[in-house]
Amino acid sequence: MGTLFKIAWRNVWRHGKRTALTIITMAFGLGLYIGMDSVLKGMDRTGLDNIINLTDSSVRVSTAAYEEERGSFPLDQPLPDPAGLADFIRSRPRVLATAERTRFVGQLSNGIDALYVLAVALDPEDDARVLDLPQYVEGSWLAGGGNEIVLGAKLAADLGLGLGDWVTLAARTRWEAQNADDFRVVGLIDATEPSISGSGVFVSFEDADTLLELDGLRTELIVRMERRDTLAAAMEDSDALAAAVESRFPEMAAMSFGDVGRQFLELAKAKSKSITMIIFVMMLIAGVGIANTVLMSVYARIREVGVLRAFGLHPKDITRLFLIEGGIIGVVGAAAGLLVGLGIDLFFIRVGMPLEAMMGGIDMGLPVGGTLYGEWNPDQFAVAAVVGIVVALISSWSPAKKASRLEVTNALRFV
Amino acid sequence: MASILKLDGIAKTYVKGQNQVRALAGIDLDIEAGEFLAVVGPSGSGKTTLLNIVGCLDSPSAGVVLYNGTPLGSMKEDQLSEYRKKHISFIFQSYNLIPVLTVRENVELPLVIERRMNKNEIRAKADELLKAVGLEGLGDRYPRELSGGQEQRVAIARALVKEPYIVLADEPTANLDSHTAEEIVDIMRDINKSKGATFIFSTHDALVQKHARRVVTIRDGLVHSDERK
Numbered sequence: 331m332g333t334l335f336k337i338a339w340r341n342v343w344r345h346g347k348r349t350a351l352t353i354i355t356m357a358f359g360l361g362l363y364i365g366m367d368s369v370l371k372g373m374d375r376t377g378l379d380n381i382i383n384l385t386d387s388s389v390r391v392s393t394a395a396y397e398e399e400r401g402s403f404p405l406d407q408p409l410p411d412p413a414g415l416a417d418f419i420r421s422r423p424r425v426l427a428t429a430e431r432t433r434f435v436g437q438l439s440n441g442i443d444a445l446y447v448l449a450v451a452l453d454p455e456d457d458a459r460v461l462d463l464p465q466y467v468e469g470s471w472l473a474g475g476g477n478e479i480v481l482g483a484k485l486a487a488d489l490g491l492g493l494g495d496w497v498t499l500a501a502r503t504r505w506e507a508q509n510a511d512d513f514r515v516v517g518l519i520d521a522t523e524p525s526i527s528g529s530g531v532f533v534s535f536e537d538a539d540t541l542l543e544l545d546g547l548r549t550e551l552i553v554r555m556e557r558r559d560t561l562a563a564a565m566e567d568s569d570a571l572a573a574a575v576e577s578r579f580p581e582m583a584a585m586s587f588g589d590v591g592r593q594f595l596e597l598a599k600a601k602s603k604s605i606t607m608i609i610f611v612m613m614l615i616a617g618v619g620i621a622n623t624v625l626m627s628v629y630a631r632i633r634e635v636g637v638l639r640a641f642g643l644h645p646k647d648i649t650r651l652f653l654i655e656g657g658i659i660g661v662v663g664a665a666a667g668l669l670v671g672l673g674i675d676l677f678f679i680r681v682g683m684p685l686e687a688m689m690g691g692i693d694m695g696l697p698v699g700g701t702l703y704g705e706w707n708p709d710q711f712a713v714a715a716v717v718g719i720v721v722a723l724i725s726s727w728s729p730a731k732k733a734s735r736l737e738v739t740n741a742l743r744f745v
Numbered sequence: 746m747a748s749i750l751k752l753d754g755i756a757k758t759y760v761k762g763q764n765q766v767r768a769l770a771g772i773d774l775d776i777e778a779g780e781f782l783a784v785v786g787p788s789g790s791g792k793t794t795l796l797n798i799v800g801c802l803d804s805p806s807a808g809v810v811l812y813n814g815t816p817l818g819s820m821k822e823d824q825l826s827e828y829r830k831k832h833i834s835f836i837f838q839s840y841n842l843i844p845v846l847t848v849r850e851n852v853e854l855p856l857v858i859e860r861r862m863n864k865n866e867i868r869a870k871a872d873e874l875l876k877a878v879g880l881e882g883l884g885d886r887y888p889r890e891l892s893g894g895q896e897q898r899v900a901i902a903r904a905l906v907k908e909p910y911i912v913l914a915d916e917p918t919a920n921l922d923s924h925t926a927e928e929i930v931d932i933m934r935d936i937n938k939s940k941g942a943t944f945i946f947s948t949h950d951a952l953v954q955k956h957a958r959r960v961v962t963i964r965d966g967l968v969h970s971d972e973r974k
Contacts, residue, residue, distance in 0.1 A: 333850070340846075638858075641854060642829040739803045
């Protein structure tokens with residue numbers, strides 16, 4: 331085996347350019363696979379983090395009737411006992427805080443143009459314990475001065491509004507009457523969740539109670555839970571709490587972040603399938619390259635095969651010789667692929683991809699905004715290495731068998 | 746002297762497209778151990794085919810080859826590989842050294858394939874043979890760094906390193922100048938005498954024929970003459 335390996339190793343590097351080209355193809359394919367996986371994993375993580383930290387929290391509770399009509403954000407389906415519900419939830423394991431919210435549809439006007447918006451009424455202090463919105467605010471986060479509003483930065487830019495400007499928010503009250511009030515823009519929010527920057531409108535319950543004649547009604551309760559190391563553990567906690575709430579309050583609908591992000595998770599699964607397709611195509615290309623390299627090596631060394639057979643090397647040893655050559659290309663190509671993947675990962679994890687700058691503010695429908703960061707996924711490094719080596723061996727099999735089946739006399743005569 | 750090889754009615758016919766080409770038409774030969782035998786004849790007379798059949802690189806269309814009384818025709822591919830590995834060596838016209846192996850590694854190759862000796866023994870044996878063919882000190886060179894004569898010496902060392910019973914050489918001096926050819930024949934003859942290996946070589950070279958102790962002439966696939974000196 332030692333001499334076979336020696337012959338194989340030296341032959342692999344004897345035609346350095348050909349081998350290098352094959353290895354570069356493999357490295358590029360595997361590196362791209364690892365890098366894409368990192369970006370998509372990062373997108374998944376950021377998207378779910380956005381749900382948990384910026385829009386819906388770990389668990390979102392409303393009445394079942396409200397949940398059925400969620401698309402119209404009805405104000406006539408309030409939580410029957412928000413305080414009792416909150417006490418129950420806070421007594422559950424790993425729950426850190428709760429906050430009440432009321433979402434409503436409004437029309438925001440700068441006096442010239444008007445846009446329909448989905449506004450959120452909230453208690454600024456309670457909400458800040460559950461979601462991370464204040465961290466993304468330029469200006470201030472609803473300090474309680476009355477008639478204050480925080481707008482998504484992109485929405486404000488679309489309406490030509492800045493900090494300190496006044497804006498009119500019109501909405502139907504709980505009793506279906508049209509009402510409007512003027513608000514001073516105290517904060518502009520630019521978060522990694524595109525819907526917040528593009529259409530976020532936040533007012534305090536104090537102002538919303540007047541505008542919408544809420545009389546203290548609240549339609550949702552959101553919940554912050556302890557952060558877990560893995561997404562799976564976090565989802566387990568969230569699902570368990572949602573089940574406990576619905577068990578204790580059958581008239582309620584408790585949506586875990588897994589439920590809220592179902593569509594998102596389905597998308598992630600679809601992305602996972604598409605990346606599998608990508609690696610399949612990439613490896614097919616690399617496989618053809620390796621098969622070609624080994625086949626050319628066989629043709630270039632037909633007489634050598636004849637000599638080895640004449641001196642008593644068995645056909646299976648000839649197969650092994652060329653499989654070793656393919657294996658060497660596979661191992662070196664996989665190692666190079668891992669290095670390329672590591673480089674791409676490091677770039678996306680440390681520097682990230684500035685989506686805004688890259689896409690010039692065009693909405694590409696991505697579930698995240700700002701800078702998209704990659705995520706380590708050691709499993710994919712292992713998968714890439716194994717796939718690379720296995721593809722190399724499979725690709726080498728046919729040329730190797732061909733070499734072992736050569737007639738010795740024909741091989742020795744070959745010029 | 747005992748017969749090491751007995752060829753009985755060996756015939757070989759190749760099919761090329763629609764045509765049949767008869768390379769050997771029925772060769773009968775008894776070859777004794779330690780012979781230094783030249784097979785001569787014009788191009789296409791069947792010399793190489795005969796050597797290939799004796800070396801189990803090719804099988805006869807008819808007839809039997811007996812090696813020490815054992816028929817080779819009934820052996821399977823793996824058994825033939827074992828036979829070649831243990832009993833036979835080859836010297837080729839174009840040397841056919843493995844270009845990625847050094848001179849020493851080329852000489853060691855048959856022993857490595859044979860797996861009979863350990864690494865140190867193999868190396869010592871290879872160096873001994875390199876010395877015998879006058880290439881002492883060139884073991885670390887690659888074939889591309891040698892002259893044609895030196896390459897053929899390496900091929901001889903490679904053929905003899907495992908101390909085979911039979912050495913088959915197909916036109917071993919055809920690519921060499923007369924001076925180098927004479928040197929190569931001298932080396933082969935010395936080793937034939939000292940090691941007792943049986944040499945069977947095909948040749949057109951009168952010089953080589955002059956040194957042979959038995960000359961078998963083949964014409965049209967048949968033994969035309971068999972002359973012992």
